[in-house]
Amino acid sequence: xxxxxxxxxxxxxxxxxxxxxxxxxxxxxxxxxxxxxxxxxxxxxxxxxxxxxxxxxxxxxxxxxxxxxxxxxxxxxxxxxxxxxxxxxxxxxxxxxxxxxxxxxxxxxxxxxxxxxxxxxxxxxxxxxxxxxxxxxxxxxxxxxxxxxxxxxxxxxxxxxxxxxxxxxxxxxxxxxxxxxxxxxxxxxxxxxxxxxxxxxxxxxxxxxxxxxxxxxxxxxxxxxxxxxxxxxxxxxxxxxxxxxxxxxxxxxxxxxxxxxxxxxxxxx
Numbered sequence: 345x346x347x348x349x350x351x352x353x354x355x356x357x358x359x360x361x362x363x364x365x366x367x368x369x370x371x372x373x374x375x376x377x378x379x380x381x382x383x384x385x386x387x388x389x390x391x392x393x394x395x396x397x398x399x400x401x402x403x404x405x406x407x408x409x410x411x412x413x414x415x416x417x418x419x420x421x422x423x424x425x426x427x428x429x430x431x432x433x434x435x436x437x438x439x440x441x442x443x444x445x446x447x448x449x450x451x452x453x454x455x456x457x458x459x460x461x462x463x464x465x466x467x468x469x470x471x472x473x474x475x476x477x478x479x480x481x482x483x484x485x486x487x488x489x490x491x492x493x494x495x496x497x498x499x500x501x502x503x504x505x506x507x508x509x510x511x512x513x514x515x516x517x518x519x520x521x522x523x524x525x526x527x528x529x530x531x532x533x534x535x536x537x538x539x540x541x542x543x544x545x546x547x548x549x550x551x552x553x554x555x556x557x558x559x560x561x562x563x564x565x566x567x568x569x570x571x572x573x574x575x576x577x578x579x580x581x582x583x584x585x586x587x588x589x590x591x592x593x594x595x596x597x598x599x600x601x602x603x604x605x606x607x608x609x610x611x612x613x
Contacts, residue, residue: 349512349573350483350509350527350528351482351483351508351509351527351528351529351533351535351538351539352483352525352532353527353528353532354531354532354554355527355528355529355530355531355532356375356528356530356563357530358372360530360531361490368421368582369578370529370589371530372537374556375529375530375537375538376538376541377583378526378527378538379526379538379541379542380543380545382524382525383524383542383545383546384397384541385524385525385544386522386523387407389520389521389522389523390546390550391523391548392520393478393504393522393550393612394549394550394553394554394557396476396502396504396519396520396534397476397478397502397550397600398553398554398558399506400474400475400476400502401476401554401557401558402558403474403526404474405474405475405476406435406437406438406469406471406474406475406476407423407436407437407438407475407476407478407550407551407554408437408438408439408440408466408469408475408476408477408478409422409423409437409438409439409440409477409478409479409480409547410439410441410442410462410466410478410479410480410488410489410492410493411439411440411441411442411463411478411479411481411486411488411489412441412442412443412447412455412456412481412486412488412489413441413442413447413451413456413536414482414536414540414543415418415480415481415482415486415489415506415540415543416439416442416448416480416481416537417441417448418439418540418543418544419439419440419478419480419520419547419549420439420448421439421544421547422437422439422544422547422548422550422551423437423438423439423551424439424583425551426551426555427570428569428570428572429555429566429569429570430555430558430560430566430568430569430608431554431560431568431570431604432558432560432568433442435469436543437551438464438469438472440465440466442456442458442461442462442486443454443455443456444465454489455524456486456487456489457487457488458487458491459487459488459490459491459539459607460491461487461488461491462488462491462495463491463492463495463496465492466492466495466496466534467534469512471499471501472499472500472501473499473500473501473502475501476501476502476503476504477492477493477496477502477503477504478503478504478505478506478550479492479493479500479503479504479506479514479517479518480505480506480543481505481506481507481512481514482507482508482509482526482535482540482543482549483507483508483509483512483535484505484507484508484509484512484513484514484515485512485513485514485569486514489505489514490513490514490517490576490580493505493514493517493518494517497517497519502520503518503519503520504518504519504520504522504544505518505519505520505521505522505523506518506522506524506543506547507521507522507523507524508523508524508525508526508535508538508539508542509523509525509542509592510523510525511523522546524539524542524543524546526538526539526542532544539548562606562609563587565583565587565605567583567604567605567606567609568604568605568606569605570604571599571603571604577596577599580599580605581595581596581599583605584598584599584605584608584609586613587609587613588609588612589612590612590613595608598611598612
């Protein structure tokens, strides 16, 4: 049974349909303001998960996320942004959602209730003991995630989780649990809100720190980012100018020639 502070508890607010827009906004904002503090309480557990995950990644392993609904979408979002931001291959951080890719845009009924499907999905990527698996579930009891974590452990894959309830089922299964107690949502049970925000914050921490430990940041700059549009070209030029003595034109010419901020910096320093 969920404890009294669970994500499914009644909202602290009521009669929402009778509140003004300003009252609704202030209430949502007040609830959101609590999230960073809740995450801060769990920094030590986040550190343990990241240290374990980054060790596997640094040794050539991959990072997998599994989740359903909002949790699954957040995992896919985090995974999909690693290649353009840090220049890693799309096969290094992989997000999977219950119901498959179509569930990214449209909910797939009962997909999250299948305890066997996550492991089947992971096997399509030949997940193995060199990889690291993180299960994401606001409730901490999503069958798709629970089943995936259980099977992963049985097959020697190290696991972590991100839940928004204490003493969660996935927290008891994962080797490195992170449980952020976010409490009731503004709209009762709408865990895409506070719980989703907390999960996004933790996933930002996980991927960012893992990529830094992988050597994908120099100083404070993402020198391995993909140069995929004019905005990124301009950013790359500024980074080169900051790290070398090149002027803007020379930096632009060098970036065009070498195609990589890191390559230019290493060449001219």
